[in-house]
Amino acid sequence: MPRRPPKKPDPALDLSTHLLALADLPTPLDPDTLFPRAAPVELEVGSGKGLFLSTACTARPDRNFLGAEIAGGYARLCAAKLARLQAVNARIIHGDATYLVRSMLPDACLAGIHVYFPDPWWKARHRKRRVLSEIFLQHAGRVLPAAGQLHVWTDVEEYFNESMELARATGLFGAPREEQPSAAEHDLDYHTHFERRTRLAGAPVWRAVLERNDRAAVCERVEPSAHPDSFGPGSASEK
Numbered sequence: 183m184p185r186r187p188p189k190k191p192d193p194a195l196d197l198s199t200h201l202l203a204l205a206d207l208p209t210p211l212d213p214d215t216l217f218p219r220a221a222p223v224e225l226e227v228g229s230g231k232g233l234f235l236s237t238a239c240t241a242r243p244d245r246n247f248l249g250a251e252i253a254g255g256y257a258r259l260c261a262a263k264l265a266r267l268q269a270v271n272a273r274i275i276h277g278d279a280t281y282l283v284r285s286m287l288p289d290a291c292l293a294g295i296h297v298y299f300p301d302p303w304w305k306a307r308h309r310k311r312r313v314l315s316e317i318f319l320q321h322a323g324r325v326l327p328a329a330g331q332l333h334v335w336t337d338v339e340e341y342f343n344e345s346m347e348l349a350r351a352t353g354l355f356g357a358p359r360e361e362q363p364s365a366a367e368h369d370l371d372y373h374t375h376f377e378r379r380t381r382l383a384g385a386p387v388w389r390a391v392l393e394r395n396d397r398a399a400v401c402e403r404v405e406p407s408a409h410p411d412s413f414g415p416g417s418a419s420e421k
């Protein structure tokens with residue numbers, strides 16, 4: 183489905199509390215330091231228009247929610263939603279979530295990771311851009327403690343099956359359990375903006391949650407200097 187450019191948020195809205203730039207954050211990054219109140223932190227990878235972040239932070243005041251969004255326009259839109267809610271337990275980072283997870287986050291620092299409708303990158307030569315790669319899933323296992331949860335929802339069956347197989351191959355997760363969609367009586371009842379689009383179009387969605395087991399992680403945090411030039415906090419887009 184084609185994507186329209188995001189709306190510009192009200193320029194009078196102060197986004198400085200809710201919008202963070204990946205390039206300005208320290209490495210390693212303790213995510214607890216981004217919130218005024220201590221609580222388990224859950225990360226959403228690719229927050230888009232921010233429906234999940236804004237509903238989750240309202241429904242679960244006992245948790246802190248951190249989004250990472252590579253497109254600047256969407257990150258700002260998301261921050262505007264959080265600013266309007268005056269959310270104390272949600273922040274959005276403008277930047278590459280794969281860099282954040284691989285190079286910045288310390289071991290076992292998150293209670294959950296949410297990946298909803300990641301871009302499928304259909305063309306073979308673009309496949310390496312998929313967020314749910316072998317390396318990302320190994321690091322997802324590294325930053326989640328035992329019993330931490332990884333949620334994966336997508337409308338692309340092949341991507342879903344591939345990522346479940348890659349997660350299984352890490353040896354760090356239990357078997358995927360199917361998650362159920364909520365009844366949607368209202369536009370905002372959907373889990374994410376893409377979930378709404380997909381369900382309203384009558385297309386299927388694959389949903390799973392995987393629980394981190396207690397095996398030791400299979401990788402270490404990748405020092406930023408070890409990355410190839412094309413990979414780093416500066417690769418965020420201004421879209």
Ligand SMILES: C[S@@+](CC[C@H](N)C(=O)[O-])C[C@H]1O[C@@H](n2cnc3c(N)ncnc32)[C@H](O)[C@@H]1O
Pocket residue numbers: 227228229230231250251252253256277278279280297298299300301313374375376377
């Ligand atoms: C198909 S959209 C889904 C958005 C939202 N999760 C939803 O379900 O409505 C994928 C989003 O992931 C973002 N994205 C893609 N690669 C990313 C990355 N490496 N880091 C952070 N965000 C990324 C895109 O900019 C886009 O907003």
